[in-house]
Amino acid sequence: MIQNNPVGRLIAHVILIIGILIVAFPIYYTFVASTQTLQEILRPPLSLLPGGHFWENYSAALFGGVGRIGGVGVDRLLFNTLVMALGIAIGKICISILSAYAIVFFRFPGRMIFFWLIFITLMLPVEVRILPTYKIMVDLGLIDTYTGLILPLMASATATLLFRQFFMTIPGELVEAARVDGAGPWRFFKDILLPLSKTNIAALFVILFIYGWTQYLWPLLMTNRNDMSTIVIGLRKMISFADADTEWHLVMVTCILAILPPIVVVVLMQRWFVRGLVETEK
Amino acid sequence: MANVELTNVRKVYGSSVEAVKGINIAIEDGALCVLVGPSGCGKSTLLRMIAGLESITDGTVKIDNKVVNELGPAERDIAMVFQNYALYPHMKVYDNMAYGLRNRGMPKDQIDKRVKDAAQILELTQLLERRPKELSGGQRQRVAMGRAIVRSPKVFLFDEPLSNLDAKLRGQMRVEIKNLQRQLGVTSVYVTHDQLEAMTLADILVVMNAGSVEQIGAPLDIYEKPASTFVASFIGAPPMNLVPVKADHSGLVLKDGTRIGAEGLSIPATGALIGFRPEDLEVSAGTDTHIGGLALDLKVLGVEPVGAESYVYGIIGGERVVVRVPGRSTSNTDDQLRVIIPKQKLHLFGADGKRI
């Protein structure tokens, strides 16, 4: 580095720490609130330190027996969300890696047409065709099913494009070596392509898991029954500022429980996630 | 072991781009055939057609007297060493070498024996548990060779295998490949653009240009009797000097109008090129004419001493030439020299570039 200016670096540290405080504060605040009693929450300002009701509130939310959102427990909502997030992540990775494989490693009539058909879906999110898609789900009887939550959100090209881009960097010689070594398309896929794609798969998994976990509009429309709802939707239904009966301390707990799993996934798989994110979007 | 025979092999891309134009080559069992030529001359395409990695538009490729045109690369019983080695990055050296055998369903103990034998030959035994990333360029090259050897195929195919190594290592590996090929006696086809590699490795040398064969023969025969100006300037470094000459009623004229003695040369009316290797010139002290040779005047442009020899760059009859002189040269820039080309070292090419 050119400048070895300790003052400049100190300022940089200070700004970063302020940045982290801004970024972390809403979450920290919610956590603090989740350890207070309802009365304390309703009487601002809230203390800046966690209160003493951590176990009480968390066990009430998780094992309270009485479901708080239309008779459904938080565990059920978390489970639904997990199924949805995993379904989207795994399903999309599977169909994408196969179609990218076809597009990159084969030449066949209609290849470019198919590529564009998939490609166009890249940036048209479900929101722009929401009503007709909803109607189709009703016609197919997929309302309040996991299939209905998962399948339509798999119809996008991001993962296919990432795999395609990665596959194009695999030297042609490697394919030729495998062919000379007697590996057909399936063996090549299984023995060479799949192991080489490991990091990409991991990165995509994180991105898609979070994508699935944080969905809002689609589960809002697709689920009528409370026991099929996701945690984010459930949380929304718990909140009512007009309603004096809202149990805010439990809302806060649910909030923390809803954001914890994806945060854990991001932080633990940070290395792949960061690489994958920056590479996907290029 | 097997011979390889190419008959009228053609490759056309799309409907009109002819990359390989009807090539005939016969390679005897156990011989090492080198295909050499500038990039884009079709040599790699030809190799890949032998390998089964490119389809053959026309003609036949025979391995061991059997037409293999319609067989896939794995069924042709060939092994190939690639320019960038093409090692499987996620597999250990051992698995890289064993992969092809496993795909053929060879029993485990037999695979193990073959891999270890090959590792022994290539001095890779210590590296079997490493991944390609952890190897040096030369070591990767050996692994690529090992992967070919373990298969004991009918034919080895080499696609510029040394082009990614530094000069010193390249020389070393060249000798190793030659010895290994001799020792195993496997028929080989070797593609390179490096004429030195071609000269030193080949039993049969095939010089290619623009999709056609310019000349086939033993390397030294080609060096001594190049069939065309293309071969003459491609084989040998520095390349053969080529000086244009025309005949008129009273003798021979060079490009800049200098007249020279005919010395019994018969030059066609369309003109010709006189060719001579840089080492085949004799620098004459005075202005005397040498009996049985062609005497020319050379103006020195510069001298490059490289130790064992010196290169004298100059102009003869308006054309730049190089002369290779043993040891130090006594010439200086702007000197006028009289050089003599012995008659038996003189090459003559017609206006079409073909040898006369």
Added chain:
Amino acid sequence: MASSTRVTFPNKFLPYLLLAPQLAITAIFFYWPASQAIYQSVLREDPFGLSTQFVGLDNFRRVLGDPNYLNSLQVTVIFSVATALIAMALALLLAVMADKVIRGKGIYRTLLIWPYAVAPAIAGMLWLFLFNPSMGTLAYLFRSTGYNWDPLLNGDQAMVLIVSAAAWKQISYNFLFFVAGLQSIPKSLIEAAAIDGAGETKRFWTIVFPLLAPTTFFLLVVNTVYAFFDTFGIIHAVTGGGPGKATETLVYKVYNDGFVNLILGDSAAQSVILMIIVIGLTAIQFRYVERKVHYG
């Protein structure tokens, strides 16, 4: 090896099989509904759903002439521009600082990336907890200074709140890209500028910032798309489009007209307009990708 001479497997049937799952899902859940949206956008259904008739571009004409629609277009533009600018400016500042420090880079990154994992709707709720007038601690602090803070009644304040929440969530994403962008700038260029006598600030604005342009531009598009679509949850959870229609964005209006007010033709026409906007943004993005390939 260039893509035109890409090494491939000779196989006639297999590639179609490999493509089938994705094509099926894309056809059923993308092309079919998208064409339905286009189809419905030229139809008008009577209030009882008994009959429909072809009305050409009437729906579009009405939608584009509707002051409510123009209002939500304006809301969307203000919301998107504000969100993108704030999220990008803060992220760039933090990324430049993170590029400067030597110790603790990894820790800073870890601590900065987690809002990425927070659902937009929850991000909205977190900010609402802080700022809602009845129990929010920060709202309490605002009011105790005498400021009349009530985002549930004041449209501008509601906008400030959802922009904050939307920008807050997007900082991590932008941060990661700016860090990557900064790392890809050759150090020798910065050194050359330093030798040429450019001070630190000058180096940033004359060398670093222009070289970051591809990243910045890319993020601008991504952030705009994010503000258009992904923030539906924030608005739905925090303001419900209100107060009045002060925070009703285009996507929110599509939802509202289609699912709450059940005006299908208008909603479909709005969907088609949205599609055109996104396709336009995508096209811009691809021009940029192409340019980058040329320079790169």
